[in-house]
Amino acid sequence: MAIExxxxxxxxxxxxxxxxxxxxxxxxxxxxxxxxxxxxxKKIGFLYGLTALFFLLLGGLEALLIRSQLWDHNMSVxxxxxxxxxxxxxxxxxxxxxxxxxxxAFFNFIMPLQIGARDVAFxxxxxxxxxxxxxxxxxxxxxxFFTGGSPAIGWFGYxxxxxxxxxxxxxxxxxxxxxxxxxxxxxxxLLASFNFITTIINMRAPGMTMMRLPVFxxxxxxxxxxxxxxxxxxxxxLAELMFDRTYGTNFFDFxxxxxxxxxxxxxxxxxHPEVYILILPAMGIVSEIIPVFSRKPLFGYGxxxxxxxxxxFMGFAVWSHHMFTTGMxxxxxxxxxxxTMLIAIPTGVKIFNWIGTMWGGRIRFDTPMLFSxxxxxxxMIGGFTGIMHSSVPVDAQHQDSYFVVAHxxxxxxxxxxxxxxxxxxxxxxxxxxxxxxxxxxKLVFTLMFIGFNLTFFPMHYLGMIGQPRRTHTYNExxxxxxxxxxxTIGAMILGIGIAIGVYQFxxxxxxxxxxxxxxxxxxxxxxxxxxxxxxxxxxxxxNPIIKSRDQAWENKYGSRDNHSEKEPLDDHGVHMxxxxxxxxxxxxxxxxxxxxxxFHQGIDASGELxxxxxxALIGGVVFVLGIIMWAIEGPGGYHLFPxxxxx
Amino acid sequence: MSEAVALDHHExxxxxxxxxxxxxxxxxxxxxxxxxxxxxxxHLIYRKISATVGSNYLDIRDIFDIELTSFSTFILLASSxxxxxxxxxxxxxxxxxxxxxxxxxxxxxxxxxxxQVYEFTHFVHGKLDESGNLVHxxxxxxYQGEPHVFGSTFYVLTGTHGTHVAIGVFWLLGWLxxxxxxxxxxxxxxxxxxxxxxxxxxDIVWIIIFPVIYLMEYAL
Numbered sequence: 115m116a117i118e119x120x121x122x123x124x125x126x127x128x129x130x131x132x133x134x135x136x137x138x139x140x141x142x143x144x145x146x147x148x149x150x151x152x153x154x155x156k157k158i159g160f161l162y163g164l165t166a167l168f169f170l171l172l173g174g175l176e177a178l179l180i181r182s183q184l185w186d187h188n189m190s191v192x193x194x195x196x197x198x199x200x201x202x203x204x205x206x207x208x209x210x211x212x213x214x215x216x217x218x219a220f221f222n223f224i225m226p227l228q229i230g231a232r233d234v235a236f237x238x239x240x241x242x243x244x245x246x247x248x249x250x251x252x253x254x255x256x257x258x259f260f261t262g263g264s265p266a267i268g269w270f271g272y273x274x275x276x277x278x279x280x281x282x283x284x285x286x287x288x289x290x291x292x293x294x295x296x297x298x299x300x301x302x303x304l305l306a307s308f309n310f311i312t313t314i315i316n317m318r319a320p321g322m323t324m325m326r327l328p329v330f331x332x333x334x335x336x337x338x339x340x341x342x343x344x345x346x347x348x349x350x351x352l353a354e355l356m357f358d359r360t361y362g363t364n365f366f367d368f369x370x371x372x373x374x375x376x377x378x379x380x381x382x383x384x385x386h387p388e389v390y391i392l393i394l395p396a397m398g399i400v401s402e403i404i405p406v407f408s409r410k411p412l413f414g415y416g417x418x419x420x421x422x423x424x425x426x427f428m429g430f431a432v433w434s435h436h437m438f439t440t441g442m443x444x445x446x447x448x449x450x451x452x453x454t455m456l457i458a459i460p461t462g463v464k465i466f467n468w469i470g471t472m473w474g475g476r477i478r479f480d481t482p483m484l485f486s487x488x489x490x491x492x493x494m495i496g497g498f499t500g501i502m503h504s505s506v507p508v509d510a511q512h513q514d515s516y517f518v519v520a521h522x523x524x525x526x527x528x529x530x531x532x533x534x535x536x537x538x539x540x541x542x543x544x545x546x547x548x549x550x551x552x553x554x555x556k557l558v559f560t561l562m563f564i565g566f567n568l569t570f571f572p573m574h575y576l577g578m579i580g581q582p583r584r585t586h587t588y589n590e591x592x593x594x595x596x597x598x599x600x601x602t603i604g605a606m607i608l609g610i611g612i613a614i615g616v617y618q619f620x621x622x623x624x625x626x627x628x629x630x631x632x633x634x635x636x637x638x639x640x641x642x643x644x645x646x647x648x649x650x651x652x653x654x655x656x657n658p659i660i661k662s663r664d665q666a667w668e669n670k671y672g673s674r675d676n677h678s679e680k681e682p683l684d685d686h687g688v689h690m691x692x693x694x695x696x697x698x699x700x701x702x703x704x705x706x707x708x709x710x711x712x713f714h715q716g717i718d719a720s721g722e723l724x725x726x727x728x729x730a731l732i733g734g735v736v737f738v739l740g741i742i743m744w745a746i747e748g749p750g751g752y753h754l755f756p757x758x759x760x761x
Numbered sequence: 762m763s764e765a766v767a768l769d770h771h772e773x774x775x776x777x778x779x780x781x782x783x784x785x786x787x788x789x790x791x792x793x794x795x796x797x798x799x800x801x802x803x804h805l806i807y808r809k810i811s812a813t814v815g816s817n818y819l820d821i822r823d824i825f826d827i828e829l830t831s832f833s834t835f836i837l838l839a840s841s842x843x844x845x846x847x848x849x850x851x852x853x854x855x856x857x858x859x860x861x862x863x864x865x866x867x868x869x870x871x872x873x874x875x876x877q878v879y880e881f882t883h884f885v886h887g888k889l890d891e892s893g894n895l896v897h898x899x900x901x902x903x904y905q906g907e908p909h910v911f912g913s914t915f916y917v918l919t920g921t922h923g924t925h926v927a928i929g930v931f932w933l934l935g936w937l938x939x940x941x942x943x944x945x946x947x948x949x950x951x952x953x954x955x956x957x958x959x960x961x962x963x964d965i966v967w968i969i970i971f972p973v974i975y976l977m978e979y980a981l
Contacts, residue, residue: 235781304792312784316775342788346795354803354917362902363913365803370908376806380799745935 139693141752151693153237156649158244159223160545163538165248166215167616172255173207174609176200181569181605184598187590195282197586198266203254205269206292209392210299211251213526216534217395218247218303221310221334224541227642227649228328230319230658235312237691238744239305245701246302253708254295262286268584270381271355273366273374278359287712290359293352294708300345300352301704307338314338319641320681321660328640328663329412332419333398336426337391343430344387351380360715375440382433390429392526393493394422396533397464400486403540404468406638407483408475411664414467421460421467428457438509447506454504461497465490480636481555485536488563492528496521499574514584517577523570527608535562538619540638543631546622547648554618561611568604572597639664644678645761652688652754655761656680680758692750696743703737706730786955790962793925797966800921801973804914819904819911821978823897824884833876834971837926840869841964848957851950856940859953863937866960870930877923881916915974922970925963932956 139151152158180200183191192200226234234240257264265288267275274280276289314327314335327335355377357363364370366377405412412418434442434450442450468490477483499521503509512518535558543549577583581594588594622628634643643666645653659679662668668676710730718724775781847862887898887905898905899912933956939945 236785308785308788308792311788312781316777316779316781316784318776322776342792343795346792347799350796350799350803353921354913357901357913357917363917364902364908364910365913365917367908370902371807371810371910372913373806373810376803380803383799742935 138695138747138750141690141692143693148693150698151241151695153233153241153691153693153697154651155222155226155233155237155240156545156651158240159219159221161244162215162222162247163219164620165251166212166219167619169207169211169215169251170612171616173204173212174612176204176207178605178609180204181602183586184588185602186595186599187592188587192586194586195263195266198268198584199264199288201584202265202268202288202292206254206265206296208526209269209388210296211247211254213392213530213534214299214303215247217337217392218243218306220330220395220399220534220537220541221306221337223545224642225310225331225334226313226317227544227645227653228331228640229314229317229322230641230654230660231313231317232653232688233691234309235317236309238694238697238749240309241694241697242700243302243306243309245698246298246305246704249701249705249708250295250297250299250302253291253298253705253712257288257291257295260287260291262288265289265292267292270385271377272381273355273372273377274368276355276359277367279369290356290712293356293359294712297349297352297356298704298708300349303341304345307341310334310338311342319654319658319660321678322641323660325416326660326663329401329415329418329422330395330398330640333394333401333422336422337394340387340391340394340426340429344384344391347380348384351377351384354380378437378440379433382436383430385436386433387426387429389525390425392530393533394426396489396530396537397422399533399537399540400468400489401464402638402640403482403486403536404471405664406540406636407478407480407486408472409478409637410471410475411639411667412467413470413473414463415663418464418467421463424460425457428453428460432457435504435509438506439513451504451506455501458497458501458504465494465497480539481550481552481559482536482540482636484556484559485532485539488559489529489532489536492524492532492566496524496526496529499524512577514582515577516573516581516583519583520570520573520577523566523573527566527570532562535559535615538615540636541642542619542622543635544642544645544647544649547631547646548622548625548628549631549635550618550622550628554614558611558615558618561607561614565604565607565609565611569601569608570604572600572604576601634666634670637670639667641665641678644669650756650761652690652756653761655688655756655758656683683755683758687753687755689751690754692747692752694744694747694750696740696747700737700740700744703733703735703740706733707737709733780951782951782955783958786958790958793962793966796921797918797969800914800918801969804918804974807910807914810910819909821911824899825975825978826880826883827975827979829876829880830971830975833873833880834967836869836876837873837964837967840866840873841961843869844957844960848950848954851945851947851953854947856945859945860937860940863933863940863953867930867933867937870926870933874923874926874930877919881920884912918974919970922963922966925966929956929960929963932959 139147143151149157149161179192180197183189183197183200185191222234222240226232262281262283262285265271266282267289271289271292278286281289314331318327354363354365358365358367358372364372366372366374368374401412401418432450432454434446435454438447438451468486499517503512503518503521512521539550539555576594576597579593581588581592581598631647633646635647636643641658641660642649644658657680658665659681661678662672662676665678669678707730710727710733714725714727714730716724716726775784777784843862843865847859847866850856850858850862884897884899887895890896896905899909899915901912901916903909904911936945936949936953936956939949
C-alpha cells in the first residue's frame with residue numbers, strides 16, 4: 115500500500131466536521147467498515163463479481179434441478195409448479211443477477227483504468243448501485259419463503275400469468291417479489307450507467323481521445339446507453355403491473371379492457387436491447403484479449419466500434435421478433451423480420467474482424483484465449499440459429515420449442531458467459547496480483563466447452579422433433595429420452611466446470627502460494643497493464659498523457675514519440691474521495707421501502723383488505739435522510755502524495 | 762484548506778469541459794424521456810380502444826375540467842421563467858435574487874400540484890347531475906362503476922408527472938434552505954443549473970402531456 119508515501123494528509127474538511135453524528139471513516143479504515151463504506155471502484159467491482167459468482171452457482175443449481183426433472187419421461191423430481199418456479203428463477207437470476215453484474219464488475223474495475231481515471235465520476239453513487247444490486251438479489255430470493263413461493267411466471271412475466279385472479283396459490287406473492295426486485299435492480303443498473311457514461315465522456319486522461327479508447331471501454335459506453343434507454347420501458351411496465359396487482363388498475367387485465375399484448379411489447383422493447391446489454395460487454399472483452407494473444411493490433415478497430423454502436427442502435431428496432439406468433443399483422447412482422455436479418459451484418463463484421471486479428475498472428479493458447487475462441491465459435495452457432503429465427507415461417511415452427519432454448523443458451527453461455535470467463539482469466543491477475551494455474555484453467559475450459567455442447571446441442575434436435583419448452587415433463591414414446599439424458603449429463607459436466615472456475619477465481623485472492631503477476635503478465639496492450647497488480651488505491655500516481663491507442667504496447671515496443679508521458683503532481687497531490695456511510699443507509703432505506711410495499715396489504719378480522727404503509731414510510735424516510743446526509747457531507751476527500759514509481 | 766482546493770472538489774477538470782453533474786443530468790433526462798414515452802404510448806394505445814366498455818360510453822370531455830388544467834399549465838410554464846432567472850441570478854452571484862426566484866418556482870410548482878390534487882379528488886368522487894345522481898366518476902380501475910382502462914393510464918401517467926414535480930419542489934426547497942446557511946456561492950451555480958435542467962424537462966413533458974392527453978380530446 116501507499117501509506118509510506120503519504121507525507122501530508124489534508125486536515126478534515128469543513129463538511130466532514132459538520133456531520134459528526136455519522137462520522138465518515140478515515141483514509142486508513144480497514145476490515146468490514148472499509149468494505150461497507152468503500153467508494154473505490156476496484157473494491158466495488160470485486161464485490162459485484164463475488165456476489166454475481168454466488169448467484170451464478172445458485173442459478174446453476176436451479177438449472178441442474180430442471181435438467182434432473184427432464185432426465186426421463188414423467189419424472190417427479192419437481193412438481194409442475196416447482197418446475198415453473200425453477201425456470202423463472204433460473205432465467206431471472208442468470209440475466210439480472212449474473213451476466214449483468216459480472217459485466218458491471220468489469221466495467222467498474224477495468225474501465226476507469228483503461229481511460230486513465232482515478233475513479234468513476236460519482237464514486238458514492240457507484241456504491242449505491244452495488245447495494246441496490248445486492249438488495250435486489252436478496253429481494254428476489256426472499257420470495258422462496260413467503261406465500262406461494264417463488265414466482266412461477268417465467269422471466270418474461272407474461273400477462274395474464276401475473277394476474278392475481280389466475281394465481282395457482284391464493285395470495286401468491288411471488289410475482290410481487292419479482293416486480294419489486296426487478297425495480298431495484300433497474301435502479302442499480304441505471305445509476306451505474308449514468309456513472310459510466312459520465313466517466314467515459316468526461317474523465318479520460320489527457321490525450322485519450324474517443325478513438326483511442328480501448329474497445330472494452332467503448333462497449334461499456336454503448337451498453338450504458340442501451341441500459342439508460344431500455345430500462346425505463348421495463349420500469350414503467352413493472353410499475354403498471356404493480357398497480358394492476360396492488361391497486362386494481364386494468365393495464366394488462368383482459369377481463370376489464372386491458373391488453374396482455376401490450377405487456378409483451380413493453381417487455382421486449384426492454385428485453386431485446388437487454389440481449390445486447392448482455393452480449394456487448396463480452397464482445398468488448400474478447401476484442402481486448404484476441405489482439406494480446408495474437409500479438410497483433412486489433413484488425414478494424416473503428417469498424418468494430420461502429421458495428422457495436424450499430425448493433426446497439428438496431429437493437430431497439432427488432433423487439434417484435436420475439437412476438438412473431440402473436441399476430442401483429444403482415445407489415446409489422448415483415449419489417450421486424452428484415453431488421454432482424456440486417457442486424458446479423460454488424461455482428462458478422464465483428465467476427466470477421468476477430469478472425470482478421472488472429473490471421474498471421476503468433477497465437478498463444480492461454481486460458482483467456484481459449485475462452486475467447488470458444489466465445490467466437492459458440493456465439494456463431496447461436497447467431498446462425500438466431501438468423502433462422504428471423505425468418506417468420508421458421509420462427510413459427512421453432513416458437514416455444516427446445517430449439518429456442520438451444521439458441522439463446524448458445525448466445526448467453528457460449529457467448530456472454532464464455533466471454534466473461536475469458537475476462538476473468540485475463541484480468542483477475544490485475545485484480546488479485548496473482549497468476550492462476552494455467553492447467554486448472556484449461557481443465558475448466560475443457561469441462562465447460564464439452565459440457566456446454568453436450569447440454570445444448572441436442573436441444574436443437576429435441577426442439578425440431580417437438581419437445582416444448584417450459585413444460586415440466588414429457589410422455590413416453592416421443593423419443594425425447596436419450597438426448598435429454600445426454601443434455602443432463604452435459605449440464606452436470608458444465609456445472610462442475612463452472613464450479614471449479616469459480617473456486618479458482620476466489621482462490622486467486624486468498625492463495626498466497628500463487629505466482630505474482632507483475633505489471634503485465636500477458637504482454638498486453640492497454641493502459642491498465644502499465645499499473646502494478648493489484649492496482650494501488652489511487653490507480654495512477656501521475657496522470658498519464660496518452661499518445662497512442664495501445665499505450666502499454668507502445669511504451670514497450672513503440673517508437674519514443676508514442677510513449678506516454680506523466681503529468682507532474684501538483685501541490686494538492688492525488689485527491690482521494692472520502693469513504694461514506696450514506697450509500698449504504700440510502701440502500702437500506704430503499705430495501706425497507708420495498709419490503710414495506712411488499713407486505714403492506716393484510717386482511718383484518720372482518721375479512722376486509724387493510725393497507726398499512728408504516729414500514730414503507732420508515733424505509734422512505736431513511737432513504738430520503740440518506741440522500742440529504744449524502745448531499746450535506748459532500749464528496750469530502752484527502753490527499754495522497756505517492757512517488758512516481760509507485761503505481 | 763485553501764479555496765482552490767475546495768473548488769477542485771466541486772468542479773474537477775473534465776475531458777469535455779462540461780461539468781460531470783451536467784453530463785449526468787443530461788443522461789438522466791435522456792432516460793426519463795423513455796419513462797414518459799412509455800407512459801404516453803400506453804395511454805394513447807388505450808385511448809380509443811376502450812371508449813365504450815359495458816353500457817357506458819366514455820366521453821372524456823365530461824370528466825375533464827379543461828379550464829382548470831389550462832390554468833395549471835400556464836402556472837407550470839410560468840414557473841420555468843422563475844427557474845431560468847434563478848439560474849441566471851446564481852451565476853451572477855446575486856444570492857438575494859436567487860432566493861426569491863427559487864421561492865417563486867417552488868410556489869408555482871406547489872400551485873400546479875394543488876391543482877392536480879384538486880383535479881384527481883374531483884375525478885375520483887365524480888359529479889352530481891341535475892337529478893342528483895353520481896356521474897362521471899373515474900377511479901384507477903373503473904368509470905361509473907364499470908371496469909375501465911382510462912383511469913389506469915390517466916392517473917398513472919399524470920401521477921408520475923406530478924411525482925416528478927413534487928421531487929423538483931423538494932429539491933429546490935433544499936437549495937432554498939441551504940441558501941440561508943451562508944455557504945452558498947457561485948460554486949453552486951452548477952447545482953442550481955442541474956435543478957433547472959430537471960425543472961425545464963418536467964415542464965417540457967407537461968407541454969407534451971397537455972395537448973396529447975387533454976386538448977386532443979377536444980379536437981379529435
